Amino acid sequence: MPYLIPESPHHTRYEVKKSQFTGYAAPASSREQAMDFLAALRQQYPDARHHCWAYLLGPPAAPVSVAMNDDGEPSGTAGKPILNVLQHNNVGDVVIVVVRYFGGIKLGAGGLVRAYSAAAQMTLESLPTRQLVKQTTLKVETDFRHEQFVRHYVEQHQGDILQTHYQQHVVIELSLPDESIDELFSLAGSMGFTVRSD
CATH class of the missing domain: 3.30.70.240 (Alpha-Beta Plaits)
Incomplete structure (x- = not known):
């Protein structure tokens, strides 16, 4: 079953109550590739409060591997919403990292879930993709x-x-x-x- 893969790295910015959520997406056909992308962003934005991420390897309908991480946010409020966005789109071999700068106003668990989902969705919707051809x-x-x-x-x-x-x-x-x-x-x-x- 053909599916889409990212053509190139891409990012979008989303702001809510002065907190900045920047979604970064990139091609990743292995865990190593996804982790290298995450490490590069941690190095680029060492002062960010959180670097939350999820990846989906292989075809989106039947992935070979998926993983996620909340990176210090309350459990289930960051990595899971990002992964959820990945699982409901026809894009595979992809990693999304959402870099958050805290704006001083607490968003609560529901607010965090919505913000991380929105950042991931915006990034994925505008991501340049191409068809993976066997x-x-x-x-x-x-x-x-x-x-x-x-x-x-x-x-x-x-x-x-x-x-x-x-x-x-x-x-x-x-x-x-x-x-x-x-x-x-x-x-x-x-x-x-x-x-x-x-």
Whole structure:
């Protein structure tokens, strides 16, 4: 099932009763990536009162892993509302950190839940995303005269050239969206180069 992933890091600011809630979202395909993003924000805003976060790895409908943290806010008032927003949108492989600067007026548990939810929702709604396309790694062995054709085909179909080895033939390791693979195999047959998936 295709789903959306963040295209680039993004942030929005939300203010309530002089407290500032800045939501930061970024791509994260592993716990390490999510924790690195959190660590960078802690370093950037060491004076903030709280750095509350949640992440969702894999497809939103059936995540591989989820986690959250209230970072000193009353239990269940920050990490859970952020995670709740993540679980009700079609965006996966994502981390959201809400950085809070306290404005001097207590919001109460209900107020905190609403503020963290709103900050996460605003950030996610305006987050630039792209469709995650399943890709497969292939090896193409071709003579030199078809190398440019193969490179052009991969570029046209939003694939990636991973590496190229030059021997008697050119061996190109590439990744290609699954829906473009059959066509490459049939072109290989008619043009005389070989494609294999290891």
